[in-house]
Amino acid sequence: MTKDVLITVKGMQAIEAGEGQEEVEVVAKGDYYFKNGHHFICYEEMLEGFETPTKNMIKITDNTVEVQKKGITNTHMVFEEAKKSLTFYTTPFGNMEMGISATKIDVKEEPENLDILIDYALEINQVHTADCQIHVNVQSKEAGEFHLCS
Numbered sequence: 001m002t003k004d005v006l007i008t009v010k011g012m013q014a015i016e017a018g019e020g021q022e023e024v025e026v027v028a029k030g031d032y033y034f035k036n037g038h039h040f041i042c043y044e045e046m047l048e049g050f051e052t053p054t055k056n057m058i059k060i061t062d063n064t065v066e067v068q069k070k071g072i073t074n075t076h077m078v079f080e081e082a083k084k085s086l087t088f089y090t091t092p093f094g095n096m097e098m099g100i101s102a103t104k105i106d107v108k109e110e111p112e113n114l115d116i117l118i119d120y121a122l123e124i125n126q127v128h129t130a131d132c133q134i135h136v137n138v139q140s141k142e143a144g145e146f147h148l149c150s
Helices: none
Strands: 004-015 020-035 038-045 054-060 064-070 075-080 084-091 094-110 113-124 127-140
Touching (some): 004 038, 054 113, 064 094, 075 084, 075 094
Antiparallel strands (some): 004 020, 004 127, 038 054, 054 064, 064 075, 084 094, 094 113
16 A cells, blocks of 8 residues: 555544434544554644644554544544453543543455444443444555545
């Protein structure tokens, strides 16, 4: 896969207490690297109402997916099946303690495409808040034409 990629991140949360599902999607141009047996995906994300981007890095190893965010929001989330990890999520509105328990991690590699699917339970301040899913698709620029609108 080439360095220049199109990254699509879809997140879905099934919120407790009958509030339904909430879906978020981010599409960004980014960089892809494969080094020492690990996949690295880097991209910037703009949050509504802020002019400074948040830099994101996703690192994929054999059984673990790590997501680091630095900027307006800051966190280091670790997804590993059958293990719970704790982290803090720092936002302009305050800090939250997050517990992440991944129930499924599926990574599919193709020559010009990488697909990651993660199912996990989310705790905020030690209270189960939602069952979530993240789907990350990384497509090589060479795999087809893609255009981002400014």
